Amino acid sequence: GSSPSSPSDTLYVQLAAWRFEQARASRTAPEAALKEGVLRALAETAPESAEAVLGVEGVGVTKIAAEEIACLVRQWRASVEAEEALALSAEAAALCERRPDLSLTAIRHCLEHQRGLKRDGLLDRSDHLLAAVLAVPAVSLTPPSRAASKAARKARGNSERLLGLGSVWPRASTGHGLGPGGVYHARSSQASRDPQALLPVGPAA
Numbered sequence: 001g002s003s004p005s006s007p008s009d010t011l012y013v014q015l016a017a018w019r020f021e022q023a024r025a026s027r028t029a030p031e032a033a034l035k036e037g038v039l040r041a042l043a044e045t046a047p048e049s050a051e052a053v054l055g056v057e058g059v060g061v062t063k064i065a066a067e068e069i070a071c072l073v074r075q076w077r078a079s080v081e082a083e084e085a086l087a088l089s090a091e092a093a094a095l096c097e098r099r100p101d102l103s104l105t106a107i108r109h110c111l112e113h114q115r116g117l118k119r120d121g122l123l124d125r126s127d128h129l130l131a132a133v134l135a136v137p138a139v140s141l142t143p144p145s146r147a148a149s150k151a152a153r154k155a156r157g158n159s160e161r162l163l164g165l166g167s168v169w170p171r172a173s174t175g176h177g178l179g180p181g182g183v184y185h186a187r188s189s190q191a192s193r194d195p196q197a198l199l200p201v202g203p204a205a
Contacts, residue, residue: 011076012043018072022065034061048074088125089132096133104130 015034022033034042038058047053053066053073061069088111095107102110108129112121122129 008043008046010080011046011073012040014072014076015039015042015069018069034059042069042073046073046077048077085128088122088128089135092129092132093136096136104133107133 016030016039019030019034019039023030026033035058038056038060041056042053042059045052045056047056048070050063050066050070053059053061053069054063059066091111091114092107095102095110099107104126108122108126109119111129112119115121
């Protein structure tokens with residue numbers, strides 16, 4: 001039998017709900033509207049046309065009812081395919097982020113292997129996979145190297161030192177310090193309150 005989470009079981013639940021509504025409308029037992037064995041056969045075969053529904057052995061429903069069942073099956077199929085497409089997109093994007101060096105074909109083959117499919121089993125989904133890969137932000141495809149990150153941190157540190165952020169500059173004897181006579185006499189906190197504080201001051205008396 002199918003596992004509780006299988007798509008056919010999901011369809012079975014929807015068909016059972018349809019059968020219940022039919023039985024309630026006609027004031028009969030659900031088994032009278034559609035036998036249990038037939039209901040399970042419909043869930044397993046998932047017929048998408050009224051003719052296919054009527055071809056299931058023992059179905060015994062009208063043409064209108066058969067069309068309702070077929071419509072329900074088509075809606076279920078579309079829902080399942082949409083969920084599968086979302087899952088496939090997420091897997092392709094995650095793989096692309098982990099391995100930005102892989103080609104689209106290599107990504108497809110990896111996904112086929114993960115899903116236990118035969119080679120080229122996802123070939124008809126190539127356009128879908130390409131869209132998922134292209135949706136991955138470019139920044140995640142070109143992560144900065146360790147050396148580049150270290151250089152960026154060093155550059156920030158140099159800038160902070162030049163601006164006197166969190167550091168002590170030489171005293172006024174150099175003419176460039178924080179003491180009286182230095183062009184950086186005011187600290188940055190003073191400058192935020194008084195822009196004039198950063199102007200050079202005259203030599204100390």
